Amino acid sequence: MGQQQLLPMILAAIVVGVAIITGMDMLAQENRASHQEEVRRTLLDVAGRAQDWYRRPAALGGGNRSFAAITWQKLNMHASTISADLTMSDKQQDSFSLTGTSKENPAWVLKYIVYADSVVAQ
Numbered sequence: 001m002g003q004q005q006l007l008p009m010i011l012a013a014i015v016v017g018v019a020i021i022t023g024m025d026m027l028a029q030e031n032r033a034s035h036q037e038e039v040r041r042t043l044l045d046v047a048g049r050a051q052d053w054y055r056r057p058a059a060l061g062g063g064n065r066s067f068a069a070i071t072w073q074k075l076n077m078h079a080s081t082i083s084a085d086l087t088m089s090d091k092q093q094d095s096f097s098l099t100g101t102s103k104e105n106p107a108w109v110l111k112y113i114v115y116a117d118s119v120v121a122q
Contacts, residue, residue, distance in 0.1 A: 036102070095115045
């Protein structure tokens, strides 16, 4: 009788163990996706602020229809956030490049080109 009760208990323990491992894996995947979405939202926030700055006249502290002089200070932002390191490059009259490198996984890099009226992912 003892062996007949032992087999279901072992099977139940295996099923519970597999369920726990599967749940942990799903949680880790969701965490990664959430982190990537946070970096994406941050970059799009920077792009929106930059486009507002671009349209603002120089007399009001804006770019006067140019991205050439854009800086983090002029956008009232920092180049480093909790989730990513951000960089602005290739600053030109009508566009600039915006890059976010994840702090959680430095191999994950997201790049955008920001124009006066659009943002294009690279």
